[in-house]
Amino acid sequence: MIDLEKVKNIELFENFTQQELESLFEKAHEMELREGEILFHEGEIGTEMYIVTSGEIEIYKELGVDEPKLLVSLPEGAFIGEMSLIDMSPRSAMIKASENNAVDMVVFSRDYIESVALNDINAVCKFMHNIIKISAGRSRMTTERLISSRQTLENINE
């Protein structure tokens, strides 16, 4: 089983009990990316989310640019693709392992989460409530940015 020490401090699971962590991770799959290996491309359809348990990953913008543009690097503890897990939306960026390290990840597929729900629906509920809180935080941040950038644009146009 996955070392729960590696996941228990991740924002998505921080209010989980030991028992709930076990339910959620007991049968979860792990995978590894080699140095520089691409996990998925922007625009691909996916239904899995990934939690990085070791190594650094990089997020790139691919569509509408001449060559992939690095947006951000994320350390272990990062999670990606939680929205695709829920609504099967196209991937919003390309993800690859940093050239400097291999990456270990836990994979949550839609089917897997549904199977956990049969045994411990409480854990799945908590998991989803946490996704809502994190999405809400992102939404608040993006809204703030939008409002202030609109203001800047207006000031320039005046």
Next chain:
Amino acid sequence: MIFDNMNAEQITKILAITEKVNFPAGEIIFKQETEPDGFYIVIEGEVSLVKINDIGKDTELTVVGKGSFIGEISALDEKGREITAIAVSDVVAFRISKEKLDIMQKVDYPVLVKFYLSIIRDINEKLRRINDEYSRIKEKLQKNI
């Protein structure tokens, strides 16, 4: 959309915790920076979501209609209202109070999970729209500099 993947029994359970409310055109449904008392599902009409910017001016984020959640972000992350919602036309909505949602959070997990799924999808959809506009403005600003 909201009731996607739910059976009749589950939909009934959700409806049981809602209360139908009406807002005439022009009325404020909730105000920025107030304490959330719950959230709404729009059944009829259109709602403008407005945010007051740094210089105190109202700026419209988006207009949402039938089938959209409003106020769900502040109700679920337990922070203050980040926006003001105003009825553009006559609006009919289902209100779900904080207390009733808390009760459901304790007793009915299967329904809650499905309900959460709808809410996350809805937040995500709005987030994409906001993000798209932000990227367009950012591009314009970069060209200006």
